[in-house]
Amino acid sequence: MRPDPSPAAGSAATAATAAPAPAAASPAAPPPGGGTVAVLGPGGVGGLLAALLARSGQRVVCIAGAETVRALRTDGLRVRSRQYGDFTARVEADTVLREAVGLCLVTVKHTALESALRRIPAGALGGAPVLPLLNGVDHVPSLRTRYGAENVIPAVIRVESARTAPGLIEHGSPFTEVDLASPAEQVDRTVESLTAAGVSTRVMADADALLWAKLAFLAPFALLTTYHRVPVGVLRTELRAELAALVEEAAAVSRAACGTAPGTAEMLARYDAFPPRSRSSMQRDAEAGRPLELDAIGGALLRAAARHGVPVPVTTGLVAELAARS
């Protein structure tokens, strides 16, 4: 695990060392309480994690639409990764979850969340922890209503990964980092499962701070790369002033919403860690003509700004322009 440097984490945060990626497939002990991991939405994020979990010896069942299920059953998950190398992982696949599992990752887009969740009946889950890795903040309460508050672990992922065809995953970032909120009872075995797969994890005490830290970082990245149609390398150089202005607004909203926010310098340094050609998932959706997660990302920021009376003129303009465009 990575240490949690945020003051919000307090003494409840768990600190440990970063998990090295396994060099090759090495069977890991199955997570206690059930060795099967369900992954709802084996796309850029879910496909990468499903493949890493399977490569580490854990049984993985991907839940997806019929076309993707067929592709996964035939060819497995094919990963091209800057961090982990290129490999193919065999996973099971189905259109609906039909058995109790030890962990369920939710990695669909917000725009597909409601319809996708019908594939994971609460009764079938058997009280397993649910780990949603969607960007945004609004999905956590609705997942808690559906699956039980104690079973949903608020979490975020920092990675750049794209599904370029069913079962084909291109992972571009040299890191894959998951932050999870304690104190859900099942955090430890979830961390164990991800760590065995080579994913860097960090447990933080404050779920709101964790979700808002990601949203405050993500919204400027997603909105500006999508609006200007440029990769992060251009954003952080030629458009750095606009990026910094948006970061200031997002940080102000985060402070109002949850009492804390990463500093501007920290966020700018995080953008600098991405390879220059990295694009946001919203940008890839725009380029492919798919629905954008504009409401879950920009909309959530604007709603919180309005609730707390924080002025966000740059964000407001961008969200309006993107809404008009799409």
Ligand SMILES: NC(=O)C1=CN([C@@H]2O[C@H](COP(=O)(O)OP(=O)(O)OC[C@H]3O[C@@H](n4cnc5c(N)ncnc54)[C@H](OP(=O)(O)O)[C@@H]3O)[C@@H](O)[C@H]2O)C=CC1
């Ligand atoms: N991609 C990234 O680098 C990052 C993304 N995120 C966030 O992670 C979340 C997932 O994004 P990402 O992985 O990019 O999304 P993708 O579009 O790559 O993958 C979504 C997956 O969900 C599947 N899906 C869509 N509708 C349904 C449905 N009704 N039932 C079952 N499966 C369905 C898709 O199936 P099919 O394969 O058939 O299309 C696809 O496998 C988003 O909230 C995003 O903002 C966070 C950090 C980084």
Ligand SMILES: CC(C)(CO)C(=O)C(=O)O
């Ligand atoms: C910006 C990035 C790649 C960071 O993880 C992301 O979350 C996204 O594109 O949705």
